[in-house]
Amino acid sequence: MNKKWNYMIIIGAMAIACSDMKNTHTSVWPQADAPIAQKKEHTRIIHGDTVADDYYWMNDYFKKGADSSNVIQYLEEENKYTAIMMKDTEALQEKLFLEMKGRIKEKDESVPYLKNGYYYYSRTEEGKQYYKYCRKKGSLDGPEEVLLDIDAMAEGYSYYAATGFSVSPDNKLLAFGVDTVSRREYTIHIKNLETGELSTEKIDRTEGEAVWANDSKTFFYTAKNPVTLLSEKIKRHTLGASDKSDAVVYDEKDNTNYIGVEKSKNGRYIMIYSGGTLSSEVFILNADTPNAPFKSFQPRRKDVLYSVTALADRFLILTNDHAKNFKVAQCPLEKTTKENWTDFIPHRSDVLVSGLDEFKDFLAVAERKNGLTQMAIRSLTDGTQHYLDFGEAAYAVYPSVNEEYDTQVVRYGYTSLVTPSSTFDYNMKTKEKQLKKQQQVLGGYDADNYITERQFATATDGTRIPISLVYKKGFEKNGKASLLLYAYGSYGSSMDPSFSSARLSLLDRGFVYAIAHIRGGEEMGRQWYEDGKMMKKKNTFTDFVDCGQFLVKEHYTSSAHLYAQGGSAGGLLMGAVINLAPSLWNGVIAQVPFVDVVNTMLDETIPLTTNEYDEWGNPNEPAAYSYMKSYSPYENIEPKEYPNLLVTTGLHDSQVQYFEPAKWVAKLRATKKGSNVVLLKTDMDYGHGGASGRFDYLKDVALNYAFLFKLEGITK
Structure with a gap:
């Protein structure tokens, strides 16, 4: 790791830690033995660099190797452990799920749009997970045609996604794609609308959309x-x-x-x-x-x-x-x-x-x-x-x-x-x-009860990083509030401030929610993206740490109450920042995290690897390998105290394979110091995007929030 870069982070984190307010709540976790993953010898040798990877065998379910069944057994053991550790939050999780679900108007309809003489729209019904895709000819007062009843089509499937609805120019045929595995491989079907x-x-094996x-x-x-x-x-x-x-x-x-x-x-x-x-x-x-x-x-x-x-x-x-x-x-x-x-x-x-x-x-x-x-x-x-x-x-x-x-x-x-x-x-x-x-928010939502603001943190190199914040009225900047900081920071994807009715369950319990618009996104222009990719990728991670330090310094929170969350490439971000500044965060949620960067980018049989060379670099090139290895979360785990961690993944994930978070958790647990928990939850039915129903995903949100609330001593 670049010593100067690492030193600057450590000094900043130490400064925060020294002035930090200690969390007066101590989470009580069950006395349960965490799974200990088996170690098996495997060595990676490239560019004259030899690296031992004791958990490489976890690739075997994906590779259809000899340890496939052992992988499944390990993931199931981790799920059981997480369930035990979160057992006392089950009632709260159910309350949160029903609370968030209760804000959603179950019987609803999208705004119709006109195309080639027909108004198209989708509508949902009370108690149904999916929707119906419909149209009316000429006028919204005309008779309804239900083109696809996704509720009926999804019956019997644990996952069902329909996409790419494309009507032929003569309005007589509908092509659409269906994925029932959550690997984003769609089968195109054709329906005669007459x-x-x-x-x-x-x-089979398409992106899901037909172009007539x-x-x-x-x-x-x-x-x-x-x-x-x-x-x-x-x-x-x-x-x-x-x-x-x-x-x-x-x-x-x-x-x-x-x-x-x-x-x-x-x-x-x-x-x-x-x-x-x-x-x-x-x-x-x-x-x-x-x-x-x-x-x-x-x-x-x-x-x-x-x-x-x-x-x-x-x-x-x-x-x-x-x-x-x-x-x-x-x-x-x-x-x-x-x-x-x-x-x-x-x-x-x-x-x-x-x-x-x-x-x-x-x-x-x-x-x-x-x-x-x-x-x-x-x-x-x-x-x-x-x-x-x-x-x-x-x-x-x-x-x-x-x-x-x-x-x-x-x-x-x-x-x-x-x-x-x-x-x-x-x-x-x-x-x-x-x-x-x-969007109608049931239960009496009043926007005037919440305040949003925009701040700028100063990064290590002097760059000003925008932060969007929202909190409930009554919040005081005294360092005592709980705060969840979210970011992504890759592919030029901008994380613009948007509304979430589920997030109200966080805000109403005293949390501040913040989005760090770090480099690697495109919020501040194309250069913002280019300054957070390839050989400048570390800017993404230092920006996020600098944002966290700013929020503590300005008394929005303290490190005892500061939490971080990110998914996919944002999960890589989570892995990197806990290596850099572990004491800055009390807890971290890493969703489908891309944390085994070097090994994944070296394996061209892993889905989408070669498409990513322009984002991360090609580790077959010595300079790119060295830089990538210097920040890859899996490669940089050290024997030190890490924050409490909740890690989630999906067995059928096509974007970030399950074995990346599984290996990361196994190595963290075997290496880290201290008593903070590391939890891994693998959804055995879904992939990268989680559940397909319009309510089921809220169970994952409820788990995430319950994890945060447990750490904060919030029980209802």
């Missing part, structure tokens, strides 16, 4: 590799033909790229997108000629990303070509290569352009400035532009479902830490907005 019959033809050509008998889909789960090929399917005869229209040779296929909003083009973190390429086809070959819009170039939006008279190109924060270029329909691009919205150093929503006469532009999302409306007829005003300190605005091309109305979503998710229709010509729906 007869109600489900076709016997189906296509204009003939309503041909569609394109993304096929996945059965081992790596990489999206490798785009195929063309003709109704009535065997999927074995489906033509491969695109075969991605770069295994660091993700690929996908979509249709332009104006219905004229089918577009294949192939992109990694650093470069991308789009291939285009006239939707009237599905059997013709796709044509490259602009051949990929090193370090250049671009995506394409089709208008009636030209293409718009969102690109970072000589534009760190992206700009919008334009080109003629028949001349698409780089030499034909001219600036349409020039690059601005203080504004990140993150997306476009096209209409016949208008363009809705999603942007970021000073860490906040904003939406600009630009007229395509006279070039004028204006911004929507939202009036809150911290919020999130985003384009909603906008399927119609020839309309003056853009639909957008809006939320904040105190404002429930809201859907608005905005007339881009008259500038009038209409609230179509706001």
Whole structure:
């Protein structure tokens, strides 16, 4: 580990610890023996570096190796141990579950959207876990067609996810994807909407969405590799033909790229997108000629990303070509290569352009400035532009479902830490907005009872890191409050402040909730992301620690009452920060944590590994290996006191395999000092996203909250 980097963290943590207020509550845990995982010799040798990995055998269930049954036995023992340790919170967990469930309107309906003459929507019913996907022709007063009853379809399955609903241009057929394992491998089915019959033809191992050509008998889909789960090929399917005869229209040779296929909003083009973190390429086809070959819009170039939006008279190109924060270029329909691009919205150093929503006469532009999302409306007829005003300190605005091309109305979503998710229709010509729906919170929620604010912590290198906070009125900054700090910090994914009705159960019991907008996300622009990836990844971890120290220094909390939470790549964050500053946190929740970074990135048979090289680096290269090893949580466990830990995973996780958190927990328990608990909960039925029902996931939230409350001595 870089000694200077580690030293700065340790000094900061020591300073906090010395002035910290001690937690007067001591958690009482049952006297139970934690599982001790068996150690088996395994050695990794690369770049002249030899590393012993005593828990490598836990890969065997995934690899179908000799220790498969031993892996299952170990995970079940860990589940039993967690159940014993959390036994006295079972009544509280049930209370929390019912409390959170009770805020959800069970009989509900989404805001209908118009597409090709039909209004589409989904609705839920009392006591049902799933939903019904419906439509009405021409008018919302027309008769309802239930296209798919997901409640009925999910019966008998412990996990059921339906996605990619795609109606053919003639409105007669519906293609959709189903995953019953939680590995994000979807089988595409086709339903005849005139007869109600489900076709016997189906296509396995796909991303789940079919993109129809204009003939309503041909569609394109993304096929996945059965081992790596990489999206490798785009195929063309003709109704009535065997999927074995489906033509491969695109075969991605770069295994660091993700690929996908979509249709332009104006219905004229089918577009294949192939992109990694650093470069991308789009291939285009006239939707009237599905059997013709796709044509490259602009051949990929090193370090250049671009995506394409089709208008009636030209293409718009969102690109970072000589534009760190992206700009919008334009080109003629028949001349698409780089030499034909001219600036349409020039690059601005203080504004990140993150997306476009096209209409016949208008363009809705999603942007970021000073860490906040904003939406600009630009007229395509006279070039004028204006911004929507939202009036809150911290919020999130985003384009909603906008399927119609020839309309003056853009639909957008809006939320904040105190404002429930809201859907608005905005007339881009008259500038009038209409609230179509706001998430209803049952039980008498009053936003005026909660306060949200935005602060900035100063990072070790002087960078100012935004923090969004929310708490209930009556909170005092005296260092005595409990605080949960959340972050993600990878892939350029921005963690914008949004409302959660479940979170009220935390706030109403005196917790402050905070989001650290650390580098590795894109909240402050593209550079914010680039300063938190690859050989600058450690900025992500130090930023989070600096945010935690700031909240203690400013008396929002103390380290005796400070908690951290993150999932997936945010779980990596959790693993890194407890190695760096273990005394800063009283407890940490690591969900599906990516903690065995080096071993995973060295194994190309693990799903999605090669796609991640541009994010973390390729450890087959000595410099990348050394840097990665210096922060990988599993590699840096030491014999010291760690905070209390709750670690969760799913046996069928396709994004972060179960064995990463399992190995991490085993090594932590064998190495750490002190009496703080380490709990591992593996869901034996689910994968990366947890339960599929709209209520079942709340049981996981209840467990997380009960863990925090137990540490704080909150019993009801």
